[in-house]
Amino acid sequence: MDVNKQNSQTETPQSIQSFDEITFKTAKKYLDLGWSVVPAKVWWDKKEQKFKKKPALNLWKEYQRRLPTEEELHKWFDNTNQNGIGIITGKISGVVVVDVEVDGLDLIKNLNLKSTRVDKTISGGLHVFFKWSGIETRNKVRIGNKPMDIRGDGGFCVITPSYAERDGKIYKYEWEKEAPNSELPKLPFLGEEIRETERFDRDSALGLSIGKRHNLHLKLADSLWNDIVMGRIDEEAGWVRFGADNRTCTPPEPDKDLEVLWRSAENKVKENPPEFDEETQEKLAEKIEKAEAGKNLTDASNAEFLAKLYGDKLRFDNKRGRWLVWGGHRWQPDVDGSVNRLAIKASRVRQREALQTKDFKKRLFVTKWAIKSENKQMIDSCLGLTKSTLPVADSGENWDEDPMLLCCENGVIDLKTGLLRDGRPEDRITMSTRINFNPNATCPRWERFISEIFNGNKEVIHFVSKALGYSISGDTREQVAFFCFGTGSNGKGVMFNTLNTVLGDYTQDAPASLLQKNSQNTNTNDIAGLEFKRFLISSETQTTGKMDERRFKILTGEDNFRARFLNKEFFTFKPVAKLWLFINHKPKSDDDSKGFWRRVRLIPFNVSFTGEKEDKNLKAILKQEAEGILVWLVRACLTWQKEELKPVPDEIRLETDAYRAENDDLFDFISDKCVESPEAEVKASLLFKTYGTWCEESGLKYNDALTRNAFTSKMGDRHPRDRKKTGMFYTGITLQEGYVAPEQKTPFLTETETTKNDPKTEKGVGTIEEIGTGVATNSILLSLPRKKTISHRDSKTTRVATLRHEIDKVPTPASIHPSEPKVIPFVEDLDDDSNDIPF
Known part of the structure; x- marks a missing residue:
């Protein structure tokens, strides 16, 4: 079951504070939250003088993998005398719980543990509820020396309104704070604060068989489990540890056997702490060395330790050879050596762990190794091996893949809705606008500027705004490029410099050579740099140069392209950049096919801003409106999704047609002498003879006329040929009615x-x-x-x-x-x- 999906689709229930009985209705409220609910047993242990609790099911571990059904809730909570209700924490419920003991309540403030749901425990402590982060969260039975622990994946936690009787008085779990309609926040310090004080989960890593594990549990109880059996944590935490470990047992033990192990270890250690025999010590040493990633003192163990410590915030993209570090809303390429700093930090964490080792020789040996691991050579070796260590190792596929997500500094914008949300690691986004998204920001000077450069033409302004909105997405369905044409001082440069500032990583300035036709240029370095870019700004080609139509079609199409950086391997990607050319001269093209010209939109910039019209402070003002311009672009994107780039304004359409005529050898001939219609046809020899006569009548120079082969090729691109008994015919075209070709020389x-x-x-x-x-x-x-x-x-x-x-x-x-x-x-x-x- 997709827990996250269920949580997102389930309406938040009403307040549970009013429920003081454990009934089906109470359990159903928690189930509606997406929480995996199980019955619990809570009682006062007179001998030990403390409250104890445990799952009230013999086979509760299956609910670590699935949610209970309503039928099961009825069976457990209808007409029973249950005094406890619990949940399985972690991924299955989408919840992580921080359990703070009475003497650690000051940590709530010190560690900024603010949440919309806080539960007061039966012993006076607090359960603080947080949203599961999407990354595996292990159960921590103790966070360093702090009087608190965490219920993560596979953990068990008793919740309100559980209760127990003590000396004739009822003690309850109660909601200290509840905001039913609010989403749980993420745990603010999950990761570093916990990781650096984490104690290794030794027994679950051993993977021992039942018989051997039973024996070793008893023999290891005083060293591996002394925190539990000597009363340093309560029994609920013990069930957390057993529950999480039992998911990896070989095979999993029945819950009753787990309780036997717990009780046996507790009693045996308290009465007579055992000593290890030599055989047991050797077996344990071998198992623990294999199980504890990062404990072997090798370069490989350093890599495993780093991956274990920072695996949720570190990736190596093996396809592109780059390090990525999770920055809160996106995976940021490492440009300042942060990965090296994490490697150094991992070495120092290891030093602190070594200081907690009781064995003096081992503590000294590990400490020396950890200090030595800070050397440059060892850091390089560690990072080199970490590149292939899971979960850090990454294939490089599917980065920045969602075309309708736009990341900014304070979150991710869903371009389908225009709403901002938190970024998630699974979004796999590496790009950012580098500015915040503030939906209340405005941009009055930008709106006035757009109106000025298009001389108040509302149709053109509306079309251009939709085109710019389309360009901030990763969608390429329109398959068009925008040629912004006009002489100098007309606002093109200011417009594109401003968009560069607003869109940050998503824009790219392309060199003039990108679209310059050059038969000797096989270098794809300039195209390789366009991967993930959405807004491509290109200056004009050389005045006398011609356009590379093949590259133009690649950049405006939806096909994959194979490219590489200099001295690097080839890789394949799909260009998603929308091409915006700002030009003072229209580039020439030899391609007069429909496939080429249907991609061209020529936008005229006819207004000149010189003299008194020039605003020398305009660039600075527009930069200050960057957040408002981003909002303007997002709204324009929403408009584009509704209307697409239709209709094309007359001014843009006519300018584009004129541009095509300047490049099309047959455009004027067809306009003067022919009619294009789906049902029409004309004999090929007659059409070519007519073309020759038209050339003479038009005074066309010899070098400008088409040869038969050239005419056949270009006309064939427009109108397919069809061979009949009477000769070859062009389809879809004929001579104008009443036209008779004169005798031709x-x-x-x-x-x-x-x-x-x-x-x-x-x-x-x-x-x-x-x-x-x-x-x-x-x-x-x-x-x-x-x-x-x-x-x-x-x-x-x-x-x-x-x-x-x-x-x-x-x-x-x-x-x-x-x-x-x-x-x-x-x-x-x-x-x-x-x-x-x-x-």
């Missing part, structure tokens, strides 16, 4: 041939002949004048093919020797566009 292919034996020249001249109509129809490649020399070589001849544009029949010069006309079916690639000329 025809380029002719001529060929000359000679042998190498010509005495006058190295390259003789052969025949020149116009290519016939049938061949020319399939061989015309250019619609504009063009001259190009291309060679075919074999062992005997050299052919030179020439393209010429003429209206009249091509004359035959007197110097040309007659020969048979030849059609060359294939030409080797001799320059960049030779492959566009299939003869």
Whole structure:
């Protein structure tokens, strides 16, 4: 059963203070809290003159793993004379209880043990209830020399309204403090305060069989269990220890046998403390050395000791080779050597533990080792082995994976609701905005600034705010990039510098080379640094440069990408950064496909702030409004989730279309001569002939016109081709109604041939002949004048093919020797566009 899930879905019950009887109704109230309830027995021991308590079930340990049913509660608490009710603490109930004895009540204040539920015990002490932290919490039968202990995972605790009779008077457990509708707080000092005084749970670690454990319990009672059997802690704590240990016994002992062990150890030690025989000492030494992680004096034991001491606040990401330290709301990358400090601290904790050892030689030996462990070489060795020691070792998967969680300095924002909550280790977040989230903060100057840079255009302002809200999430469903275009002094720089401050770790300034097309650049270092980033700010590419369309599609898509840092191994990740380019020149692109242009949103920055319009204090003012701007962004994200990035304002749509036209070789041709429709089609040869005529009419220069291959490729990206009996057709496009293509000038292919034996020249001249109509129809490649020399070589001849544009029949010069006309079916690639000329 998912205890946390149940707790979150269960309504907090009414006050329990009014219940002074132990009935089903009382037990059900606790069960509704998600607590694992069991009946308890409480009585006054006249001989020892103290209250004692224990579970009233023979088989209570199964409720360490599951909650009881209502039927079981009825069986236990209906029409019975139960005088005690208890709970199993730890993960199963989501509760940790600090038990403070009467003479330690001052610790409540000193250790800041504030809680919404405090129970006054039958002996006058206090039970302080805290929320289970999500990390295994072991039972501590004593916190150092302090008169208090902790009921953690698998522990047992008697609670209100349990009672017992003493000398004719009733003594009760009572609520000292209860806020029924408040969530329990986390234990403020859980971890370091407890860990540094923790006494090792030796017997549970031994994992002994029942027979051997029974014998060793008795023989070890005076040394391993003297705190319990000599009355230094009460019997309830003994059941805590036995209960927690019994979860790891091999096999688990029946509860009655546990009680026999308890009583036997208690009586035997008090009457006649035993001595160890040699055989028993050897067995114990071997078992304890194997069981006590960190007790062997080796580098490995130092690593195990560090992992045991700080395993809940330390991780090593083996995928990225980095240390992470839990900082309260997120796992923070170690940038200041905090892991080294923890290793040194662990060595000093070990020194303090050694000082509590009764054996002088062992105490001296362990103390020397602990002091030596502070040497740099040993610290390095310890940390090196800790990287592979659980729970510190981490595979590196699933960090910062939830796209709708945004971490800030005072918690984690759920972007689905806009609410702040505490960060949890299981969130696996490493990033932070580096500022607090204050839902009451405002940003009037930022809102005015946004209105100013977009000249009060409400549609554009609304769209841009949604785009910025979308960009703080890790969601990439929109698959778009934002091109912020305008000349200088228009607010782009101020806007993005401010967002850099507000979003902290989630932003990244990308170099201009990130999107610069460079066939020789195979370095992925700049892309590798984008992992986990959500807001990518890139300055423009070089004025004369072209965009790397492949990288652009990677950064605006939802596919994984393989990259690596310099001199590091490759790794795969999914980019989630939203690309924002602030540009004074629009980058050029050779990609005119729909797959490219559907990703582009060009946002114009047309207002200039110079002279009197310039506010020299603006950056400083906006920085002071950082918390308010974060609230503005979260609200914008909520709006985006409702509306998405629709509709696109006319101003942005028209600017984007114009930008596309500037980069699209076919945009103007299609706009002037064609109609695009799903049902339309046009013969490929006619469309290309029309394009050639349009080029002539438009005065397009030779170098700017498309060859047949280029035309076929680019038009095919827009409109698939379909071969029919009458020829090849483009689908989804046709010529405008009533348009008739005029007669087009025809380029002719001529060929000359000679042998190498010509005495006058190295390259003789052969025949020149116009290519016939049938061949020319399939061989015309250019619609504009063009001259190009291309060679075919074999062992005997050299052919030179020439393209010429003429209206009249091509004359035959007197110097040309007659020969048979030849059609060359294939030409080797001799320059960049030779492959566009299939003869």
